[in-house]
């Protein structure tokens with residue numbers, strides 16, 4: 001063999017080896033694939049939804065998952081055995097780890113970001129992957145403000161079916177508000193408007209500021225008020241005590257109760273308009289306590305104890321159904337505060353589509369009295385914003401593009417859009 005041929009053969013061999021190495025690396029990287037965000041992206045809101053797929057080989061159970069002999073009930077049980085864990089290695093928050101179930105390798109996961117670089121580690125079966133996202137808080141004058149409003153005694157308790165409920169209303173409101181913000185960003189992105197959402201008031205630790213204020217009325221007086229009167233009292237108190245034209249307000253009534261004797265809610269409203277949406281605290285015991293708790297809360301099949309709490313779960317009669325409906329009511333009323341009307345699309349947040357608010361963050365519906373087994377829903381059945389409403393929101397001054405440009409990231413300056 002001539003030296004030239006030997007070099008040529010060697011070169012071919014090297015090219016083949018390099019190609020094989022590249023292919024192996026590519027295949028390895030695709031075992032856990034995030035599909036909606038690229039590593040290196042900078043966002044200016046704190047909770048990010050990551051959607052993607054884990055390859056069947058990575059979950060190491062292809063025969064069971066694809067078997068034609070399996071009934072769909074068995075398949076649903078089998079699919080739920082596979083979980084995905086995402087850890088924010090840069091965070092020390094209680095929400096640093098997020099564990100959720102997958103459906104045939106599809107996943108949705110939430111990560112609470114800390115300012116700066118966030119190294120996110122994904123684990124599924126025996127596979128891992130890492131991406132980095134950046135979070136840069138941006139000062140904006142137009143925000144959504146969260147208000148917990150009590151009767152004249154200042155009592156902040158919410159009804160609960162748990163003896164040892166921590167009554168941590170501010171953490172649950174913090175979580176619910178961030179879910180609404182993230183839902184809007186991701187849905188607007190899906191609808192082609194980029195990640196546009198509202199800003200929240202955050203304290204130095206990144207928690208949503210929950211303004212706890214009092215009405216000058218007794219619980220007995222508030223129980224006699226109708227829904228419109230409650231909205232009027234709450235809106236007036238917020239404007240008088242907190243003021244500010246730069247805010248849309250989501251107010252949660254702390255004094256709402258379930259009358260277990262007469263089986264009816266007291267001082268309960270869900271109304272929105274002008275700059276204020278009002279919902280009640282009935283259902284708060286089912287809300288996630290922090291972002292790491294969301295998948296658990298939205299799949300909690302514990303039956304609602306109707307002797308203790310108001311069953312506002314859209315006939316699902318489970319705590320996950322209660323969480324979905326009552327947090328979903330919040331984004332619906334906030335939608336009114338942003339000027340949106342009701343929608344004819346059954347999956348829109350501005351119709352009863354808000355009952356399926358959990359679907360934004362989950363790949364299936366956990367069992368309930370409306371579905372006795374786990375149900376996988378299609379993207380067309382996911383909770384959404386009807387196109388006309390999304391078009392209106394896109395030009396709403398309270399919604400800003402929250403995915404920063406390279407220029408903004410490099411310069412590090414506070415930008416106002």
Ligand SMILES: [Zn+2]
Nearest residue numbers: 272332336342
């Ligand atoms: Zn409405």
